[in-house]
Amino acid sequence: MNCTESRAHLHAYLDQELDLPGVVAIDQHLAGCPACKALVAQQLALRSGIRRHAEYHEEPAALADRIRAKIGAGAGDASPRIPRPAWRWPSLGQWLPAGAAAAAAAVISWTAAIQYAGVSADQIVAEQVIAGHARSVVTSRLVEVASSDQHTVKPWLSSKLDFSPPVPDLAGAGYPLAGGRLDYLDRRPVAALVYRHRQHVINLFVWPDGKSARGRPEALAKNGYNVLRWTDAGMNFWAVSDVNAAELKTFAEAYASAK
Numbered sequence: 001m002n003c004t005e006s007r008a009h010l011h012a013y014l015d016q017e018l019d020l021p022g023v024v025a026i027d028q029h030l031a032g033c034p035a036c037k038a039l040v041a042q043q044l045a046l047r048s049g050i051r052r053h054a055e056y057h058e059e060p061a062a063l064a065d066r067i068r069a070k071i072g073a074g075a076g077d078a079s080p081r082i083p084r085p086a087w088r089w090p091s092l093g094q095w096l097p098a099g100a101a102a103a104a105a106a107v108i109s110w111t112a113a114i115q116y117a118g119v120s121a122d123q124i125v126a127e128q129v130i131a132g133h134a135r136s137v138v139t140s141r142l143v144e145v146a147s148s149d150q151h152t153v154k155p156w157l158s159s160k161l162d163f164s165p166p167v168p169d170l171a172g173a174g175y176p177l178a179g180g181r182l183d184y185l186d187r188r189p190v191a192a193l194v195y196r197h198r199q200h201v202i203n204l205f206v207w208p209d210g211k212s213a214r215g216r217p218e219a220l221a222k223n224g225y226n227v228l229r230w231t232d233a234g235m236n237f238w239a240v241s242d243v244n245a246a247e248l249k250t251f252a253e254a255y256a257s258a259k
Contacts, residue, residue, distance in 0.1 A: 001025045001026060001028070001029045002029070003029075003033060003035065003036055005029075006026050006029045006030070006033070006036050007036065007039065009022060009026060010026075010036075010039065010040065010043065011043075013026050013040075014040070014043055014044070014127075019135075019139075023128075023131070023135075023184065024184045027128075027184065027187055028187070030187075031187045040124070041124070044123065044124070044127070122218075122229075125185060125186050125238070126220060126222070126227055126229075126238075128185045128186065129185060129203075129205055129227060129229075129238045129240050130222060130223060130225050130227065130240060132183050132184075132185060132192070132203065132205065132240075133201075133203040133225065133240040133241070134223075134225075136181070136183075136192070136194075136201075136203060137201055141181070142178070142179070142181070142194055142201065143178060143179030143180060143181050143194050144156075144179070144180070144181040144182065145157075145179050145180050145181070146178065146179040147177075147179050148169070148171070148176055148177045148178065148179075149169075149177075150167045150168060150169045150177060153167050153177065153179055153180045153193070154166075154167040156180065157180050157182070157191045160182055160189075161182070161189060161190075161191060163191075163207070163208050163235075165191040165193065165206040165235070166206070166235075166255075166259035167180065167193060168255060168258035168259045169258075170195060170251070170254050170255060170258060173250075173251075173254035173258075174197060175195045175196065175197050175202065175251050175254060175255075176195065176196055177193070177194070177195055178194040178195060178196050178201075179194050180192060180193050180194060181194070183205060185205055185207065185238075186207065186236075188207060189207075190205050190206060190207035191205070191206045191207065192204070192205055192206075193205075193206065195251065197241070197243055197247060197251065200241055200242055200243045201241060201242075202239060202240070202241040202243065202248070202251055203239070203240050203241065204237060204238070204239045204255065205236075205237070205238040205239075205240075206235055206236065206237055207235070207236050208234060208235060208236070209231045209234055209235055209236040210234060214230075214231060214232045214233070215230055215231035215232070216230065217229065217230040217249070217252060218230070219245060219248075219249070221245065224242060225240055225241065225242055226240070226241060226242070226243065226244065226245045226248045227239070227240045228240075228245075228248050228249060228252050230252065230256075232256065237252075237255075239251060239252055239255075
């Protein structure tokens, strides 16, 4: 994939709308293209700035009725036409919010252009983790080896990866193993362990970290998902689910104790 193709699919990539081969192709391109990688970081910073600073408005309660009335009148419906208000120049008070919005947009764009280089690698990986989880649930590609037996899932993953992920059975803690699959994060193949908690799915992504020291768990929430990441014994662990933060923390503690 070249720069033109990558940028043509950039918004679909950021909106988590691409299939796995498309994500892999763009990830591989970003790994070797600083310009496109900077563009992704800039877009992430811009989206973050808009979420923090943009002003949102709800539609008027009568808008739906007005639209129905217009449509009905155009189709010969007996619904009464709504008179069009006479046009007039907006008052100074009405101009000010528009000017403020334009100024805010300019500030956001300017801030994003300055801050894009500060988007951390962990933020980018977090986006990929959430996208991988959502993709697996929506596309029903949850597991490639469906089994609650850790002695079936672990050898299957180990045979396809250059490392052997810990695959404990957590059914006793309320998190039964559903299986595993291969995924692609942080520019490399990773193990995706799938656990269930009542009606919820927990994806645990595992891959080598290269550091022997244990890192403290770090939590974040985005787009309705909770994410918990930590490192231990030279491995990265990223757990993601729509369960609440306390239940995800309990899962991580059970996994760490059992592995």
